[in-house]
Amino acid sequence: MIEFPPGLLLILGALPVPFLRGPLRGIWMLALPVAAFALLYSLPDGNHFPISAFGQELELLRVDALSRVFGYVFIIAIFLGVIYSLHVRAVEEHVSGLIYAGAAIGAVFVGDLVSLFVYWELTAIASVFLILARRTPEALAASMRYLIIQVGSGVLLLAGLIVRWHETGSIEFGHIGIDGAGGVLILLAFGIKAAFPLLHNWLQDAYPQATPTGTVLLSAFTTKLAIYALARGYAGTEELIWIGVTMTAFPIFFAVIENDLRKVLAYSLNNQLGFMVVGVGIGTELALNGAAAHAFTHIIYKSLLFMSMGAVLHRTGTVLATELGGLYKSMPFTTVFCIIGGASISAFPLFSGFVSKSMILSAAAHEEYYFTWLVLLFASAGVFHHSGIKIPFFAFFAHDSGKRPKEAPLNMLIAMGLASILCIGIGVWPSALYAILPFDVDFRPYTDSHVLAQVQLLFFSALAFTVLIRTGLYPPELRCTNLDTDWLYRRLGRRLLVRITSAAGAVQARFYGALNRRGQRFLLQLYRHHGPQGVLARTWPTGSMVLWVALLLFAYLFLYFLDIF
Amino acid sequence: MTDHHETEVPMAAPDEAPRWLDRKANVTKVAWALYIVCAVVILLDFPIHRHADTSFDGNFGFYGAYGFIGSVMLVLVAKNILRRIVKRPEDYYDD
Incomplete structure (x- = not known):
């Protein structure tokens, strides 16, 4: 058995990719996640790769139930992403893309904060190329904003871990909590990547600017790595419930x-993260x-939705x-896959979102967070409204644009098909997913009352959409910019600057102006005395020289006689 | 975001046959099917006793009413309040 970090396998495996040509490149890139999956599957729980450095233990491969769930789904995501981008x-x-995925997987399996920091920054640096590759001026600008914010998150993490090291003497990445200043700084670092309210806008700013294939990968890793880190370090931190509740509710209005x-999908991604943050905040098993x-389910259905929109783009x-x-007429498969993604994110029974989201809602009700529960329920209806209905409706149905683009390329269809199979497979047979969760699962999603309640919620939400569309009350789609917190640095900050x-x-101009005038006057003086016409620059006849010397000597003699010296 | 495309997107042929959904009457049929499904799922509250998670969600029609009112509120607030505040021209940031 080989004990090697699966994340590092992907990162090192990415290096020969530029030298491979044709089908070999595709085969190599597909083999990497498969190998990483097999590697992870074979690894037993435990700490496999400790390195001693500066008197601390760096744990490069800590495998336990929590890291395993995220590891598996990250590997699935990069596998689907590779298929989806084979034509690129x-x-x-x-x-x-491979380094980015490898860094995210690497980060999930580290056991100390220093190693986490290294992978944390690597995800930021590797992923920015997925935005830059779009090669538009907007993408360039957005990628720089993205990079500054992502690297800033890493800097906060570094500051936090140093403070925490000082406070506790340990850099172990276990439960952190917000008792110390270090813990607060680290939470802030995680919060940026998890798109906490007011720290969120890099997501909606950058993701829609990336390439069709790049956004699929971006949607999978950065934010869910942050969710993993929150679950590891801040489980049961009650403040997270309020943060999460806010996150589920406000982005859907923008969507x-x-x-x-x-961008609609980016807002709904933000909303889905809110559900997870609430789950972490409640902190029960x-x-x-x-x-x-x-x-786990979210990474797959969100990738699927971004894939379908990527195919349209x-x-x-x-x-x-x-x-x-009206694109359903010429892109029927993409339409069906998009609807499957929409049904999954909306948590329709028999689709993957249902078997996972209902656990969080039940946990909220169990712990008697009724207000939280009500907001989550509202957000569930809302997410169906904009991701389940709006996305497929406006892209594939609505008013016919007359466009008849070709169906998506085969590799895109295969990736979307596999993601759809996973969405439905997990929805129908949740036991396989439940088996790999961190704690033993004593939860039945498919009870009469759960299913009926969810079906009622969703169909009446669909009813609302239908009524609003048919009465003309639904807001018309407009070509416009909607302000969000990015206004603070793209407009206000820029104006201030x-x-x-x-x-x-x-x-500065006044200072240099004054300096310049003085300097010029000085130069003019110098010129007057020493320039070609200057008194001191004249060539003196020898006679006058002798006269002056004689005069000087005379003066000296005179003074000597006066007995001054 | 619109990308520059070398190849034009193919457009519908003028003699393209209309699809089933292109007829207004059929869209109305779909809407009616939804109304009927909604009526059925809400009436299922009678034969199926929903086990309530909270003290209030056991009431008849709670989820239907909440879903409908919540969604209408969401759209109207977004349209009439949020859009008024945040809407700017498309080229707002291009300077």
Whole structure:
């Protein structure tokens, strides 16, 4: 048995990719996640790869039930992502995708905060190339904003771990909590990547700017790594419930009025993270199982949804709702896969979201967080509204745009098909997923009352959509920009910066102006005396020289006689 | 976001045969099917005793009413309040 970190396998495996050509490259890239999966499957629980450095133990491969769930789903995500992007020729996208996935998987299996920090920053740096590869000015600008915020999260993590090291003498990545300053800093670092309210907007800003294939990978790793880290370090931290509740509710309002369908998905991704954060905050076995299970199902159905919109973008060059409609006529398979993703995120019975989200809702009700439970229920109806209905409706149905793009490429269809099979498979047979959760599962999703309650909620939410559309009350899709917290740095911050720099520039100009004038005057003086016409630059006749010397000597003699010296 | 595309997206042929959903009457049929399903699932509250998680969700029609009212609220608030505050021209940040 080989004991090697599966994340490192992907990172090292990415390096030869640029030198491989044709089908060999595809086969190699598909073999990597398969090998990583087999490796993880063969690893027993425990700490396999300890390294001693600067008097601390670095644990590069700690396998336990919690890391295993996230490890498996991350490997599935990169496998699907590789299939989905097989047609892409740009090699930098493949390499950065594999390194990004490897870094996320590596981070899940480390047992200390220093190693976590290294992988944490690597996910940021590797993933930015997936946005840059779009090669538009907007993508370039968004990728730089993304990079600054992601690296900033890493810097906070580093600061937090140093403070915590000082406080506790340990860099172990176990339960952290918010008792010390280090814990608060680390929570903030995790919170940025988990897209906590007000720290969230990098997600909606950057993800819609990435390439069709890049967004699929982005949607899987960064935020769920943060959820894993929260579950590891902050389980049962009650503040997270309130943060999570806010996260489930406010993004869906933005999703309703957003025109860019991949941005709609980014808002709904934010909302889904809220469910997981609530689960972590409640912190009971059922809630943590729910958070892990929901991360697992969510990665697959969210990838599926981003894949379907990526296929539309690939074929039509746009994902603006105003430009689309009627695509079901020429992209029927993509339509069906998108609807399966929509049904899964909406937690329809027999689809994957149902068997995971219901655990979190039940945990909230069990622990008598009734307000939380009500908001989660509202958010469930809301997510169906914008992800389950709005996405497929405006892309594939609604008013016919007249566009008849070709069906998605075969590799995209295969990836979407496999993701759909997983969505339905987990929904129908949840026991396999439940078997790998961190705690023993004593939860039955398919009871009469659970199923009926969910079906009623969803069908009446669909009814609301239908009534609003047919009465014309539904807001029309508009080509516009909707402000979010990115306004603070893209407009207000920029304006302030421009104002400050122009004020500073004026002061600088005055200073240098004065300096310049003085300098010029000095130079003029110098010129007057020493220039070609200057008194001191004249060539003196020898006679006048002698006269001056004689005069000087005379003066000296005179003074000598006066007995001054 | 719109990408520059070298190849134009194919458009519908002028003689394309209309699909089943292209007829308004059929869309109305779909809507009616949904109304009927909604009526059926809400009436299932009578034969199926829902085990309530809380003190209030056991009431008849709770989930249906909550789903409907919640969704309508969501859309109307987003449209009439949020959009008024945050909507800007498409090129707002391009300067």
